[in-house]
Amino acid sequence: MTDSADLALAHRLADQADEIARHHFRAPDLGAEDKGDGSPVTEADREIERALRASIRAEHPGDAFIGEEFGAHGRSSRRWIIDAIDGTASFIAGDPEWSTLIALETHGAVTLGMVSAPALGRRWWATPGTGTWMGPCPSNPSAPPSRLTLTAGGSARDAAIGIWPPPSRLSETERAAAARLAAGTATVLPALNWSTPDHATPPPSKPSTGSGTCHGALLVATGKLDAFLLLGAGPWDIAAVIPIVEEAGGTFSDLSGQRRTDTGAALFARPGLHQQLLSMARAAN
Structure with missing residues (x-):
């Protein structure tokens, strides 16, 4: 401790x-x-x-x-x-x-x-x-x-999720997972075609832009988003926000369901949604 x-x-x-x-x-x-x-x-x-x-x-x-x-x-x-x-x-x-x-x-x-x-x-x-x-x-x-303190979410189909970085910076496998989550939820930020690597013009803004926070996971911890997926990340991008989300009542894992910071992927979610979202993302692999 x-x-x-x-x-x-x-x-x-x-x-x-x-x-x-x-x-x-x-x-x-x-x-x-x-x-x-x-x-x-x-x-x-x-x-x-x-x-x-x-x-x-x-x-x-x-x-x-x-x-x-x-x-x-x-x-x-x-x-x-x-x-x-x-x-x-x-x-x-x-x-x-x-x-x-x-x-x-x-x-x-x-x-x-x-x-x-x-x-x-x-x-x-x-x-x-x-x-x-x-x-x-x-x-x-x-x-x-x-x-x-977070309240429990309902169905992932009604959820709002943030995903970062944009598709042009993701691998094919990462884009597939992101696209599955974008298609299976009600709202995705930024609103892009996550299935293609096309470069958006102008470049998209981060989900946290204009929110009064500075990290997508904080959008979950503060109740502004139901979930956030960060891909291609290092431990320094993930570690600090894990206890912040979890102690607020939320959940964290990589896309294999493990609580690791060294696999490049981090899924943060409001309580009650994590397993639903994880199942969506896995189905893309």
Whole structure:
């Protein structure tokens, strides 16, 4: 289990990341470039990851660390999983829906998740058994956090689901699963033909765009969507939001039904819908 000291450290790490990100956000020169996989990266991404790794090492020198930009460091039963800026494209564009994702994995299970979105002024966090909370960032004693609790869903046929990334960035197998879910539910965001790899013009917006959140899984945790499917993802894209969705009452697995962060797929859902959606997605394989 994660203790209160780990949660306090996660808040301090988030404050540190927020400060660095604010310094770079909407700056004239972000030092943006494309990585080998075509995704963007900025000097802010790198600076935040370096700073958080140094802070964790100073407080817990035996803990392991993995980040999107610089990979894995160390081996331990405790591992911090960091995405310095999730939504770098939005960060570069000057849009507010980006965040830092912070997770702690203990003995292979994620025991702490935090998402800090300073441009939105919001932070979400959860640890097992303590609920999911949303509050301002940085923490403000005069504005106490609110607890998020989900109600059960009904039929998946009536559900609204978000899927990301768009079909042009998915494999044939991933597109088949996405298309099956899109066809079997009432609403899909973005509203695309998920069965073809055609490039949409203009490029589609993320499901979270304009929602006041910054990650599709948060749309589930806050009750704005019934489900969210993320494909082609790394552990840093998934880990932090697992306890946030689950402690609100929702569910998580990859497309094989396992609670893993290393298979590239993550399905988050309102309670009562997960198995129905998983069956739809599997039927496409």
